[in-house]
Amino acid sequence: MPPSAPASRSTATFQRPGHDHRRCIDGALAAAEERCRRRGAKLTELRRRVLELVWQGHEPVGAYALLDALRAEGRAAAPPTVYRALDFLLSHGLIHRLEKANAFIGCPRPDDPHAGQFLMCLECGTVIEMDDAALGAAVAASAAKHGFAVSRQMLEVEGHCPSCARGAAGG
Amino acid sequence: MPPSAPASRSTATFQRPGHDHRRCIDGALAAAEERCRRRGAKLTELRRRVLELVWQGHEPVGAYALLDALRAEGRAAAPPTVYRALDFLLSHGLIHRLEKANAFIGCPRPDDPHAGQFLMCLECGTVIEMDDAALGAAVAASAAKHGFAVSRQMLEVEGHCPSCARGAAGG
DNA sequence: TCATCAAATGTTATGATATAACGTTTTCAA
DNA sequence: TTGAAAACGTTATATCATAACATTTGATGA
Ligand SMILES: [Zn+2]
Ligand SMILES: [Zn+2]
Ligand SMILES: [Zn+2]
Ligand SMILES: [Zn+2]
Numbered sequence: 001m002p003p004s005a006p007a008s009r010s011t012a013t014f015q016r017p018g019h020d021h022r023r024c025i026d027g028a029l030a031a032a033e034e035r036c037r038r039r040g041a042k043l044t045e046l047r048r049r050v051l052e053l054v055w056q057g058h059e060p061v062g063a064y065a066l067l068d069a070l071r072a073e074g075r076a077a078a079p080p081t082v083y084r085a086l087d088f089l090l091s092h093g094l095i096h097r098l099e100k101a102n103a104f105i106g107c108p109r110p111d112d113p114h115a116g117q118f119l120m121c122l123e124c125g126t127v128i129e130m131d132d133a134a135l136g137a138a139v140a141a142s143a144a145k146h147g148f149a150v151s152r153q154m155l156e157v158e159g160h161c162p163s164c165a166r167g168a169a170g171g
Numbered sequence: 172m173p174p175s176a177p178a179s180r181s182t183a184t185f186q187r188p189g190h191d192h193r194r195c196i197d198g199a200l201a202a203a204e205e206r207c208r209r210r211g212a213k214l215t216e217l218r219r220r221v222l223e224l225v226w227q228g229h230e231p232v233g234a235y236a237l238l239d240a241l242r243a244e245g246r247a248a249a250p251p252t253v254y255r256a257l258d259f260l261l262s263h264g265l266i267h268r269l270e271k272a273n274a275f276i277g278c279p280r281p282d283d284p285h286a287g288q289f290l291m292c293l294e295c296g297t298v299i300e301m302d303d304a305a306l307g308a309a310v311a312a313s314a315a316k317h318g319f320a321v322s323r324q325m326l327e328v329e330g331h332c333p334s335c336a337r338g339a340a341g342g
Numbered sequence: 343t344c345a346t347c348a349a350a351t352g353t354t355a356t357g358a359t360a361t362a363a364c365g366t367t368t369t370c371a372a
Numbered sequence: 373t374t375g376a377a378a379a380c381g382t383t384a385t386a387t388c389a390t391a392a393c394a395t396t397t398g399a400t401g402a
Contacts, residue, residue: 013317042369044379063359076381083360084380099270100325102359102388119319132313139328142303147333148290154271156325157310162318215350234388247352254389255351273359273388 014128014161015058025055028106032094035110041092046075050085051106054095059125060103098127100156105129115139117155123164188334196226199277203265206281212263217246221256222277225266230296231274269298271327276300286310287325294335 015024032051036043043051053069054061063082070077086104089095093110097103098118105118105127117130140150159165203222207214214222224240225232234253241248257275260266264281268274269289276289276298286307291298311321330336 014319042379046380078382079360080362080382081380088379099327117313119314119317121319122322128317130313130317132316135309135313138306138309139326142288142301142306143290143328143330145303146290146299146301147336148292148328148330149336150328150330151293152329154327154329155310156270157314157319157321158323158325159314159319159321165318165320213349217351249353250389251353251391252351 014126014163017163021057024058024108025052028055028094028108031110032089032092035094036092039092041088046081047085047088049073050082051089051094054089054104055106058105058127060098060101060105060120060127062101062103066104096129098156099154100158115153115155117157119157119159119161121161121164122158123160126161128161192228195229195277195279196223199226199265199279202281203260203263206265207263210263212259217252218256218259220244221253222260222265225260225275226277229276229298231269231272231276231291231298233272233274237275267300269327270325271329286323288328289326290328290330290332292332292335293329294331297332299332 015021029048029052032043032048035041049070050066053066063079063086066082066086067077067079070082075081086095086097089104090097093107095104095106096116096118098105098120101120108129109131112131114129114131114133115136117132117135118127119130120127135155136153139153139155143150200219200223203214203219206212220241221237224237234250234257237253237257238248238250241253246252257266257268260275261268264278266275266277267287267289269276269291272291279300280302283302285300285302285304288301288303288306289298290301306326307324310324310326314321
């Protein structure tokens with residue numbers, strides 16, 4: 001099969017409401033298949049379906065919303081069903097957990113090494129992931145001033161996305 | 172009364188296990204009294220006690236741990252008791268909520284405007300708050316590249332503090 | 343003083359998120 | 373084909389947080 005050239009996979013920019021989200025989903029699923037194949041990890045039907053559900057939009061999705069969606073499809077599902085799938089996806093970098101929201105969002109660039117840096121719009125709920133290596137380095141440098149060795153960093157920024165900022169200046 | 176010169180109140184640096192933590196507590200309580208007085212907010216006995224309990228160390232404290240502590244003192248207390256006190260302390264900038272830990276920690280510098288920037292040691296649990304204005308500005312600048320207007324930022328960095336890094340290099 | 347109102351706190355119940363523990367099915371290779 | 377590991381099903385429970393309403397407290401003004 002052709003490598004399905006993911007030339008313009010979701011860039012870390014705010015998507016317009018009218019964008020072709022099917023491409024986001026298909027790109028994420030293809031990237032996940034590929035990544036799991038390379039890592040010898042099993043992207044089972046259930047895990048794949050949960051990933052697809054997480055990608056239902058660019059807003060974070062809660063575990064129990066996923067649970068409801070699975071049940072609506074007629075699957076036998078309980079909290080561990082979805083949490084185990086989420087743990088798998090997290091462990092392979094396919095999704096991220098947004099701590100403030102207690103919810104999950106698909107990672108648009110699982111293969112690029114990156115810190116978690118998220119912009120969350122208070123108005124429309126859209127979340128995008130920045131991948132600003134310089135910013136990650138700045139965080140590590142600040143931490144180093146305190147003699148702190150960084151293992152993981154999580155940045156969650158609340159505010160207004162370009163579309164919503166137009167209407168509500170000053171937030 | 173003398174202004175009790177808080178000359179060397181908790182700097183944003185890792186405290187040694189042997190530091191005089193009573194000074195951290197007393198300084199935080201005095202700063203809270205002063206801040207509430209200026210703002211016309213009532214730091215009641217309960218709220219003051221909860222703040223003191225949050226300051227029991229430099230580790231984040233969960234709401235139910237506070238609840239247990241209040242009950243151990245013979246107070247009538249239920250979850251709303253402690254959550255309401257925490258909401259008050261949060262709203263006046265006297266404590267911060269650590270999203271990843273679902274727990275709370277005292278703010279060593281409530282009067283300085285600052286973004287939430289926390290270093291959390293995976294080994295000993297100690298958390299310190301950086302107040303790196305340049306880093307906050309760097310975050311805002313990165314967000315601005317995406318047309319995003321920042322309202323609030325929360326940075327939670329996991330790793331190893333100086334004391335613990337010595338033992339577990341590379342951790 | 344005492345009526346009155348708002349803020350603070352007490353009390354009960356429930357919602358929302360997450361995991362422990364154990365049994366069954368599937369997978370895969372020896 | 374059979375044994376072990378992984379994945380999944382199932383039940384129960386732990387953990388974090390808030391809704392709703394009653395009671396107490398403390399300030400204000402008649
Ligand atoms: Zn999309
Ligand atoms: Zn990512
Ligand atoms: Zn201290
Ligand atoms: Zn602070």
